[in-house]
Amino acid sequence: xxxxxxxxxxxxxxxxxxxxxxxxxxxxxxxxxxxxxxxxxxxxxxxxxxxxxxxxxxxxxxxxxxxxxxxxxxxxxxxxxxxxxxxxxxxxxxxxxxxxxxxxxxxxxxxxxxxxxxxxxxxxxxxxxxxxxxxxxxxxxxxxxxxxxxxxxxxxxxxxxxxxxxxxxxxxxxxxxxxxxxxxxxxxxxxxxxxxxxxxxxxxxxxxxxxxxxxxxxxxxxxxxxxxxxxxxxxxxxxxxxxxxxxxxxxxxxxxxxxxxxxxxxxxxxxxxxxxxxxxxxxxxxxxxxxxxxxxxxxxxxxxxxxxxxxxxxxxxxxxxxxxxxxxxxxxxxxxxxxxxxxxxxxxxxxxxxxxxxxxxxxxxxxxxxxxxxxxxxxxxxxxxxxxxxxxxxxxxxxxxxxxxxxxxxxxxxxxxxxxxxxxxxxxxxxxxx
Amino acid sequence: xxxxxxxxxxxxxxxxxxxxxxxxxxxxxxxxxxxxxxxxxxxxxxxxxxxxxxxxxxxxxxxxxxxxxxxxxxxxxxxxxxxxxxxxxxxxxxxxxxxxxxxxxxxxxxxxxxxxxxxxxxxxxxxxxxxxxxxxxxxxxxxxxxxxxxxxxxxxxxxxxxxxxxxxxxxxxxxxxxxxxxxxxxxxxxxxxxxxxxxxxxxxxxxxxxxxxxxxxxxxxxxxxxxxxxxxxxxxxxxxxxxxxxxxxxxxxxxxxxxxxxxxxxxxxxxxxxxxxxxxxxxxxxxxxxxxxxxxxxxxxxxxxxxxxxxxxxxxxxxxxxxxxxxxxxxxxxxxxxxxxxxxxxxxxxxxxxxxxxxxxxxxxxxxxxxxxxxxxxxxxxxxxxxxxxxxxxxxxxxxxxxxxxxxxxxxxxxxxxxxxxxxxxxxxxxxxx
Numbered sequence: 059x060x061x062x063x064x065x066x067x068x069x070x071x072x073x074x075x076x077x078x079x080x081x082x083x084x085x086x087x088x089x090x091x092x093x094x095x096x097x098x099x100x101x102x103x104x105x106x107x108x109x110x111x112x113x114x115x116x117x118x119x120x121x122x123x124x125x126x127x128x129x130x131x132x133x134x135x136x137x138x139x140x141x142x143x144x145x146x147x148x149x150x151x152x153x154x155x156x157x158x159x160x161x162x163x164x165x166x167x168x169x170x171x172x173x174x175x176x177x178x179x180x181x182x183x184x185x186x187x188x189x190x191x192x193x194x195x196x197x198x199x200x201x202x203x204x205x206x207x208x209x210x211x212x213x214x215x216x217x218x219x220x221x222x223x224x225x226x227x228x229x230x231x232x233x234x235x236x237x238x239x240x241x242x243x244x245x246x247x248x249x250x251x252x253x254x255x256x257x258x259x260x261x262x263x264x265x266x267x268x269x270x271x272x273x274x275x276x277x278x279x280x281x282x283x284x285x286x287x288x289x290x291x292x293x294x295x296x297x298x299x300x301x302x303x304x305x306x307x308x309x310x311x312x313x314x315x316x317x318x319x320x321x322x323x324x325x326x327x328x329x330x331x332x333x334x335x336x337x338x339x340x341x342x343x344x345x346x347x348x349x350x351x352x353x354x355x356x357x358x359x360x361x362x363x364x365x366x367x368x369x370x371x372x373x374x375x376x377x378x379x380x381x382x383x384x385x386x387x388x389x390x391x392x393x394x395x396x397x398x399x400x401x402x403x404x405x406x407x408x409x410x411x412x413x414x415x416x417x418x419x420x421x422x423x424x425x426x427x428x429x430x431x432x433x434x435x436x437x438x439x440x441x442x443x444x445x446x447x448x449x450x451x452x453x454x455x456x457x458x459x460x461x462x463x464x465x466x467x468x469x470x471x472x473x474x475x476x477x478x479x480x481x482x483x484x485x486x487x488x489x490x491x492x
Numbered sequence: 493x494x495x496x497x498x499x500x501x502x503x504x505x506x507x508x509x510x511x512x513x514x515x516x517x518x519x520x521x522x523x524x525x526x527x528x529x530x531x532x533x534x535x536x537x538x539x540x541x542x543x544x545x546x547x548x549x550x551x552x553x554x555x556x557x558x559x560x561x562x563x564x565x566x567x568x569x570x571x572x573x574x575x576x577x578x579x580x581x582x583x584x585x586x587x588x589x590x591x592x593x594x595x596x597x598x599x600x601x602x603x604x605x606x607x608x609x610x611x612x613x614x615x616x617x618x619x620x621x622x623x624x625x626x627x628x629x630x631x632x633x634x635x636x637x638x639x640x641x642x643x644x645x646x647x648x649x650x651x652x653x654x655x656x657x658x659x660x661x662x663x664x665x666x667x668x669x670x671x672x673x674x675x676x677x678x679x680x681x682x683x684x685x686x687x688x689x690x691x692x693x694x695x696x697x698x699x700x701x702x703x704x705x706x707x708x709x710x711x712x713x714x715x716x717x718x719x720x721x722x723x724x725x726x727x728x729x730x731x732x733x734x735x736x737x738x739x740x741x742x743x744x745x746x747x748x749x750x751x752x753x754x755x756x757x758x759x760x761x762x763x764x765x766x767x768x769x770x771x772x773x774x775x776x777x778x779x780x781x782x783x784x785x786x787x788x789x790x791x792x793x794x795x796x797x798x799x800x801x802x803x804x805x806x807x808x809x810x811x812x813x814x815x816x817x818x819x820x821x822x823x824x825x826x827x828x829x830x831x832x833x834x835x836x837x838x839x840x841x842x843x844x845x846x847x848x849x850x851x852x853x854x855x856x857x858x859x860x861x862x863x864x865x866x867x868x869x870x871x872x873x874x875x876x877x878x879x880x881x882x883x884x885x886x887x888x889x890x891x892x893x894x895x896x897x898x899x900x901x902x903x904x905x906x907x908x909x910x911x912x913x914x915x916x917x918x919x920x921x922x923x924x925x926x
Binding site: 163165168 | 538539540541542543544545546547552555556596597598599601602603604606607608610611612613614615616618665666667668669670674678693694695697698699700701733734735736737757759760761762763764765767768781782783785786787789790793794795815819820821822851875876879880881882883884885
């Protein structure tokens with residue numbers, strides 16, 4: 059705001075604040091002004107832009123302003139990090155700032171939280187060229203207003219009766235265009251081979267050529283038959299992404315048919331709709347990350363994907379599909395790990411959500427994922443690795459279970475493949491094991 | 493998808509397609525491979541990633557694939573447009589591609605549309621470094637499923653009984669922290685001075701220190717009194733942004749109190765929630781653009797703000813607040829104009845939405861906006877320009893009306909200010925007139 063003086067009203071010591079009153083937001087930004095002035099401007103635009111009435115002696119900042127808790131200059135450079143020509147300068151400073159943001163300004167509501175953290179205030183702050191929200195921390199009283207995952211990792215494991223291993227999801231492929239009858243048959247084969255939870259692709263929801271109701275009624279008896287034949291619990295994860303006033307009905311359809319779980323592209327429905335569905339849901343909710351990439355994919359702009367993942371968990375997702383390792387997603391390893399931690403780390407009283415890193419996965423991805431993640435609490439979600447397996451989906455699914463058998467016996471996949479033809483064919487088609 | 497050959501199945505001539513079956517999506521992207529291969533990959537990832545079952549002779553692409561209608565290389569450069577280090581190369585090609593996307597894949601549903609246009613397919617396509625959706629065109633049968641604005645420009649004008657001039661909105665400031673009693677008094681003064689529709693700031697919704705119900709009940713009698721004293725129709729635009737299951741109640745509260753209109757930060761609630769509210773709304777819906785900036789603000793990545801504006805209109809907003817001219821928003825003039833066109837241009841049978849370009853506006857912004865926009869069908873939405881006016885909000889609002897009087901008499905603002913003290917004080921405080 060031109061002409062409004064920037065002063066110490068937008069700075070605070072942690073010790074002077076009640077920790078329960080504030081969220082902590084960490085942004086990285088590039089500025090051309092003095093970093094302190096830029097950080098103060100950021101706080102001002104995000105909170106009390108004009109903090110007194112004309113002619114009144116008052117100051118709303120002590121209770122309502124965002125305030126700088128910590129600020130550091132990470133780098134200075136003659137070249138801007140961003141090709142964002144809003145203003146040019148001779149030198150750019152790359153900074154990291156942690157703000158205390160008083161939640162009395164908006165309350166425990168996701169749309170209003172999003173307005174604050176990724177609204178006009180943060181992303182049109184004067185003097186700031188590029189900005190990315192890299193971390194968010196909530197005080198316990200704020201978080202207590204959210205239910206979070208209904209089942210979470212322990213609940214999902216209990217429902218599927220799998221305690222000892224990662225969960226095997228899978229995306230039925232061809233993802234678009236199959237008749238419901240053919241679709242259900244592919245899912246059935248994958249159950250027989252050992253998949254726990256085949257699922258719809260994120261692009262396949264309730265369509266005219268494959269209505270949700272039709273898929274559900276075809277899948278239901280096959281799921282029961284697969285459970286009988288394998289002696290295992292099975293899910294089909296139905297993609298119920300749709301206009302928000304249809305989500306509950308779709309959820310109830312999946313529940314009525316015993317499909318086990320539903321998936322939503324939560325950023326496209328809005329996370330608030332997920333939170334509303336969570337209140338009455340009886341099935342686990344699985345998140346897909348569509349629309350996260352345009353918000354998060356650049357290193358120096360937007361909102362870190364791990365922040366989006368935390369918000370999905372807060373909204374109530376029990377399992378969260380994420381961009382994973384491997385060439386398909388071109389996502390840095392530390393970003394994948396940060397997303398997995400966003401699912402699993404302590405977060406008030408909220409249950410952990412099951413992380414499901416996805417993208418170009420197959421049986422051979424398993425050893426690397428186990429070692430990189432350092433936990434068995436994750437899901438694998440191949441598409442082509444199961445449904446493009448040269449011997450079909452049953453063999454594709456079997457190759458995953460064989461990979462797990464190999465790992466749990468401390469045998470290399472190549473060695474185990476010698477007398478396990480599904481795994482051997484997978485290695486020939488999709489290998490080498492990395 | 494590694495190993496899947498790219499062939500002409502992802503290309504088509506316009507003449508070979510039924511125009512009613514496809515949306516047209518125009519992306520700009522930077523690639524390091526052959527542009528045709530990159531464009532085909534993009535289509536593949538956005539639609540039929542695997543287009544046949546294993547062992548079946550079939551091809552789902554003619555009905556379900558996204559296909560390249562036009563592709564051009566805009567530039568080749570040794571320097572990447574983006575600091576996105578997913579892969580480095582010796583040369584980058586900056587391309588523009590128009591795709592035909594079959595809507596049979598998802599149907600007339602906003603979340604599923606968003607999944608397609610800004611999902612994983614588009615934003616994680618192999619070989620593509622940076623990508624931005626710059627335009628979207630809908631066929632009439634697809635658009636016919638949407639109601640769009642209930643009132644639009646003609647309806648808003650009829651309700652406010654203003655046919656001849658731009659509409660004067662205004663953001664009550666201080667935006668955060670005011671007691672409801674003080675807040676209502678400021679709104680009242682702005683009505684008396686000549687504002688048509690003071691509004692809540694996007695960060696002020698239903699808060700513990702200023703509950704929506706309390707603001708509404710305090711504003712209602714003052715609004716009636718202001719209408720009586722001025723002989724004009726008045727609105728207060730209540731910010732009902734909240735969890736989606738509270739929107740209808742908040743709307744009904746505003747309606748019951750005769751406040752005239754409600755505002756939502758639609759990208760944060762989800763546009764689908766806006767569409768659902770629109771079905772039963774009796775008041776005009778005003779959009780705020782929060783969360784648009786992290787999606788749209790970079791020149792070479794994300795989703796063009798004009799596309800987001802079209803989607804807001806499709807969802808049913810009657811008036812759309814947009815980043816405007818002036819230093820505050822640092823938005824290129826052509827982007828502001830593209831957004832205004834997204835509100836006003838023909839779009840099937842949907843009504844035009846009133847564009848409200850905002851940011852650092854005051855009385856002196858009016859002549860420039862009229863000449864640049866070439867229409868009176870817009871709203872002005874000052875904050876400080878009314879509520880930071882040195883003589884208070886009544887004088888601030890009056891300065892806007894005086895500026896309009898000057899313009900409509902073809903007198904310069906400076907000259908008109910000689911015997912109009914509110915305008916004169918505004919020029920001193922916020923000028924010069926640009």
